[in-house]
Amino acid sequence: KAGVTQTPRYLIKTRGQQVTLSCSPISGHRSVSWYQQTPGQGLQFLFEYFSETQRNKGNFPGRFSGRQFSNSRSEMNVSTLELGDSALYLCASSLLFSEQETQYFGPGTRLLVL
């Protein structure tokens, strides 16, 4: 099976712009989670989608949003970019979303905001 894929791998934006990142989960996986990784804060949970519904959300401002399509592919959007949004954005997929489910991570999208 192909792993989790994320596009683009690298992105450079300027403050105030918006960005959309894409994640294709492992075939058959219905849950997609997004994480932000920075050197200062480490990996932090953004949100999780299952069957096109957001079921869980982390402590991030409303500028961060996402959605999931019927084929389980997911996108996340960040509006009005700030310098502090520079980070590695990781997507993870699992069959469901439970304590016993392994989450498989993609390689991430590295976003640089100038």
Next chain:
Amino acid sequence: TQLLEQSPQFLSIQEGENLTVYCNSSSVFSSLQWYRQEPGEGPVLLVTVVTGGEVKKLKRLTFQFGDARKDSSLHITAAQPGDTGLYLCAGSGNSNSGYALNFGKGTSLLVTP
């Protein structure tokens, strides 16, 4: 607020040495996972521990979950350069976060030949 504290933050050792990485929390987790992340890649799951006091071995890696399910350790025997990477612990099932993974900031390990 970081629920999981990892120590040490950085570790540089020579091939053949042993090392232990710690992951501590004041919160109880239903399960705790260890990941390794290499540059330019996402984290890869090494092990999941779910029972207090549980010990799991993966070749030269030994993982232990504390009796109270608040802490964990990873011990590597005879480290090799291929062990180099960022080791992350993550807890799930905490009452405040549901099933979302709460990650520590990681231990960056460098093993030199």
